[in-house]
Amino acid sequence: MTLLSVNNISKTYQKGKKKAVSNVSFEVNHGDIVAFLGPNGAGKTTTLKMILNLVSPDEGKILFDEQDVTNSNLPLLKNTGVLLEGSKNMFWALSPMENFVYWGGQRGLNRKEAEKKGLDLLKQFNLTDKKDTSITKLSRGMQQIVGICCAMIANPKLLILDEPTLGLDLTAVKIMIDSLEMLSSNGVGILVTTHQLDFAQKVANKILLINHGQLVFSDSVKDSLDRLNKQAVFEISLSRSLNDEEVGMAIAYCEIVNKSDLTYRLSVKDQKDISKVLKMLSELPIVKIQTVTRGLDEIFKHYAEVNDD
Numbered sequence: 001m002t003l004l005s006v007n008n009i010s011k012t013y014q015k016g017k018k019k020a021v022s023n024v025s026f027e028v029n030h031g032d033i034v035a036f037l038g039p040n041g042a043g044k045t046t047t048l049k050m051i052l053n054l055v056s057p058d059e060g061k062i063l064f065d066e067q068d069v070t071n072s073n074l075p076l077l078k079n080t081g082v083l084l085e086g087s088k089n090m091f092w093a094l095s096p097m098e099n100f101v102y103w104g105g106q107r108g109l110n111r112k113e114a115e116k117k118g119l120d121l122l123k124q125f126n127l128t129d130k131k132d133t134s135i136t137k138l139s140r141g142m143q144q145i146v147g148i149c150c151a152m153i154a155n156p157k158l159l160i161l162d163e164p165t166l167g168l169d170l171t172a173v174k175i176m177i178d179s180l181e182m183l184s185s186n187g188v189g190i191l192v193t194t195h196q197l198d199f200a201q202k203v204a205n206k207i208l209l210i211n212h213g214q215l216v217f218s219d220s221v222k223d224s225l226d227r228l229n230k231q232a233v234f235e236i237s238l239s240r241s242l243n244d245e246e247v248g249m250a251i252a253y254c255e256i257v258n259k260s261d262l263t264y265r266l267s268v269k270d271q272k273d274i275s276k277v278l279k280m281l282s283e284l285p286i287v288k289i290q291t292v293t294r295g296l297d298e299i300f301k302h303y304a305e306v307n308d309d
């Protein structure tokens with residue numbers, strides 16, 4: 001069921017200048033983890049700010065639980081946990097627990113409830129011993145974790161996280177993935193921006209890719225990876241370079257990329273030619289061969305970098 005529906009939103013910061021976000025539409029359903037990807041300056045934060053009404057869209061409509069929240073976002077804010085860039089959703093002079101009590105209170109939790117939930121969250125991230133330390137005295141990664149805990153404090157229906165993995169070590173990222181998966185299995189919708197494609201691939205069920213303010217790709221992670229990996233790709237290392245005749249044969253059936261001196265990547269153009277490709281490979285002076293499983297980075301490269309040409 002649709003939790004958040006973003007319909008054709010656009011934003012230009014200064015009159016006459018290029019649009020920061022142009023006609024972006026997407027949905028976040030209950031239980032979705034949607035990874036919002038794009039190069040620096042693509043328009044991710046602006047889109048999140050429009051959803052939160054921190055920046056008003058020039059055009060378009062935002063629905064939360066089927067209610068129009070484009071210009072009056074109280075229903076959305078009441079039910080949404082937010083982590084903005086740089087953990088701005090906290091009082092830095094206060095401790096994690098004091099922040100939990102404040103932010104929990106804003107979302108209807110009493111002190112006891114907020115303290116209990118806050119302690120549970122800190123425990124998950126192995127940060128209980130910092131519960132009374134002022135945020136300014138925590139490391140960058142710890143601050144980020146406390147910011148994420150503040151966003152999760154009052155059992156939100158929707159969680160909006162802007163680059164939550166920034167500054168986190170691998171253990172903290174793993175704990176966060178587990179926490180997000182648990183929230184998602186409880187029906188929470190999650191919209192998360194990230195530059196870490198391996199994180200996105202692990203945690204998200206949908207991806208959105210924005211470039212130059214426009215949504216250039218939107219699909220389920222599983223379907224897009226299945227489609228991508230239908231095409232067999234081999235990486236071969238040879239004891240000598242391919243000669244012209246061998247290159248001619250290879251390009252008849254494969255897209256070929258020279259990765260380094262003696263290493264080539266061959267992507268089979270048509271799966272029905274696979275036996276011909278295997279025969280051709282068997283006749284080459286191969287030192288090493290491996291099949292390549294492609295990930296979100298290939299999709300990102302295609303839509304984010306190719307479009308920059």
Ligand SMILES: Nc1ncnc2c1ncn2[C@@H]1O[C@H](COP(=O)(O)OP(=O)(O)OP(=O)(O)O)[C@@H](O)[C@H]1O
Pocket residue numbers: 013014020038039040041042043044045046047
């Ligand atoms: N307050 C602002 N005033 C004017 N222009 C802005 C403002 N905020 C963002 N922009 C411009 O809007 C465009 C989109 O920026 P935005 O911060 O939304 O990108 P982003 O995808 O979040 O980037 P990053 O990954 O670097 O955080 C950029 O060209 C940026 O320079």
